[in-house]
Amino acid sequence: MSLVARVNNSLFLRLFLIFSATVLVFFLIITFAIRQIDRNWRAERLSPLPDFYLDNITLIVDNIGVPPDLERANQLSQELSLTIIIRSPHINWQSDDQNDLDISRAIFVRSLSEQAQMMEVGNEDVIRVSRGGYEYYLNRRVPTLSEYDYVVVYVGLAMAALVLLLNFWLVRRLLAPVKQLREGAERICEGDLSYRVKTHRTDELGELTDSVNHMADSLQSMLEAKRQLLLAISHELRTPITRAKLHLEFMEDGSVKENLGDDINEIDLLISDLIEAERLSNQHQALLxxxxxxxxxxxxxxxxxxxxxxxxxxxxxxxxxxxxxxxxxxxxxxxxxxxxxxxxxxxxxxxxxxxxxxxxxxxxxxxxxxxxxxxxxxxxxxxxxxxxxxxxxxxxxxxxxxxxxxxxxxxxxxxxxxxxxxxxxxxxxxxxxxxxxxxxxxxxx
Structure with a gap:
């Protein structure tokens, strides 16, 4: 049997493939979103310092002052999206904790002026300015998620939701015969043994449906045989009962005759009820x-x-x-x-x-x-x-x-x-x- 035929004939394999495909698609969506965000984040993070900062580095340090005004330094950090670090024998200050730079590992790159040098710390550009016994380090703050990043996240979530809905539809379609089986079992349980569950499936649910239909066939055959036996016996008993009633008429009146008559009438009533029940249950005779x-x-x-x-x-x-x-x-x-x-x-x-x-x-x-x-x-x-x-x-x-x-x-x-x-x-x-x-x-x- 080919792989395609095995899949078509196995409910388990199809469910396994659906959930495996769902996991794979989720993995691809999440991987794509993470890579896009990471690529954009790295591009923002590792881009060189704009000329604005290079041209105005002296002005920025002058605004902070010597000795440094930490409140002013914090204000400039917020306005210019910079991480400012100030070091001296008496000061060890940093404007924020989001950008964790290890200044001790700074590597000299080039000189910008007599007091400013371009340094590199972990692939990031840092400007160092030495003035009045203080060292000022300026670095672009690590960017947060941009609008593009949010778009990537939202699109990823939308695709994931779409995959879930598609997965739900596939599973529901795959298990649709279960509802038909339940309805068929209820009909058969209520006594409608002529009802059969229709199916064109060849998987496990199709085999189960065929088994239920076969069970209904067997039950119907057995009950029909039982009814036919009762009906045949009832009809066959009519003749001897009629003869018994005829012979009873020739007996002398008395308690024996009366008791025998009651017994015969009781048996006759039972037979009539059996025949009537068979007619009604099988609709052999229409209602008048x-x-x-x-x-x-x-x-x-x-x-x-x-x-x-x-x-x-x-x-x-x-x-x-x-x-x-x-x-x-x-x-x-x-x-x-x-x-x-x-x-x-x-x-x-x-x-x-x-x-x-x-x-x-x-x-x-x-x-x-x-x-x-x-x-x-x-x-x-x-x-x-x-x-x-x-x-x-x-x-x-x-x-x-x-x-x-x-x-x-x-x-x-x-x-x-x-x-x-x-x-x-x-x-x-x-x-x-x-x-x-x-x-x-x-x-x-």
């Missing part, structure tokens, strides 16, 4: 949707519970709304929820509430029963899950009721929400969307 006045329809279904001991309280809005629903499946959804409330409601009142919020019809069922502990909440709408691990008949059904309710709500484009507090009761909310525009059109018609 029709427009109904939602609150009126819910009230009609609740009439079957008029003999419940605790009583069912129906709260409805002042104005009803006509929405499109599958009436049979909506009836199944409501009866499953209400039956659960009755089973665990301890004969307390059950409240059924219909409201309209935004573009959703909201159906609520609230009981004052046993409640559900927190550990079971996230699993309540899973198939065959029951809070009663012993699975006793008198404490519940097969664990398909709320699962079917969730599937029915999702088939309508809505959702199911359950909240509960142990010892207080359970509150179930079903959100079913509807189109407000179509509703307004129906009212105008």
């Amino acid at each position: 949707a029709e427009h109904v006045d939602f609150a009126d329809y819910i009230g009609l279904v609740l009439q079957a519970y008029h003999d419940y001991k605790g009583g069912v309280v129906f709260e409805r809005p002042e104005e009803d709304v006509s929405i499109s629903i599958d009436k049979l499946r909506t009836r199944l959804l409501l009866t499953n929820i209400v039956n659960n409330a009755i089973r665990h409601g301890r004969d307390n009142p059950i409240t059924v509430r219909v409201s309209f919020s935004g573009n959703h019809a909201v159906l609520e069922v609230e009981d004052q029963g046993e409640g559900i502990s927190e550990e079971h909440m996230e699993h309540l709408s899973e198939p065959f899950y029951r809070a009663d691990s012993a699975r006793q008949r008198n404490t519940g059904g097969f664990g398909l009721g709320l699962y079917l309710c969730r599937l029915i709500a999702q088939a309508h484009g809505g959702r199911l929400e359950i909240s509960s507090e142990l010892g207080v009761g359970t509150h179930v909310k079903v959100y079913l969307p509807y189109e407000q525009e179509s509703q307004e059109y129906r009212e105008d018609a």
Whole structure:
């Protein structure tokens, strides 16, 4: 495999090259800036003394005076950008500490006059004037950063910032599939096993994406096989159950016949629930949707519970709304929820509430029963899950009721929400969307 192919197929190598290139570019920028500043600084520092100083050296010393006036010397140092050093047996004075000159190492260069000589100290020109037992040394002060130097610094910083932004863009583009992988994993986790993460990458992230897609394929195949097995078994059981019901009709009435009938009906109900769940989860059968006045329809279904001991309280809005629903499946959804409330409601009142919020019809069922502990909440709408691990008949059904309710709500484009507090009761909310525009059109018609 060529080097280019290895780089294209390796996320690590590309990240390594990006950061290496960034370090190299930073090094080049900093080196260039330092060299430019150093070159300019050295040119300023090592340039010969201007003729102004050479022609006026005597006048400068006269202004300082003999004996020297140190305050005046300091003033001239500031005005003329000079470093002035005065030496005598009694004085060792220097105008500033920025220019550290070792006068003891001064080398004679040439004479400027009878009292002035050009000296050299560490590649720097220094003028020495001897007068009245004092030695005056004059040197151009070490320059600070000039405007040019600042421009070099600012340009270097701007280039460094540009390199950082380019580096950020490259890394973000390189790691973009991570976001797609996260979104895909969330979709698969929510149950959308048909979703696949699209990728054209051949590096490690591309391989990881292919692995995630392959995992989703395997999960979908296994679950589909499981559903097909349940569906096949359910259909195959219909025939012997029908024969059992037929033979049951020829038995004499009594407790045995009644118990057998209850068992057969229970198995028949389980099979019906399994088939219905398979249809909804795989969308093999479209909803038989029709427009109904939602609150009126819910009230009609609740009439079957008029003999419940605790009583069912129906709260409805002042104005009803006509929405499109599958009436049979909506009836199944409501009866499953209400039956659960009755089973665990301890004969307390059950409240059924219909409201309209935004573009959703909201159906609520609230009981004052046993409640559900927190550990079971996230699993309540899973198939065959029951809070009663012993699975006793008198404490519940097969664990398909709320699962079917969730599937029915999702088939309508809505959702199911359950909240509960142990010892207080359970509150179930079903959100079913509807189109407000179509509703307004129906009212105008």
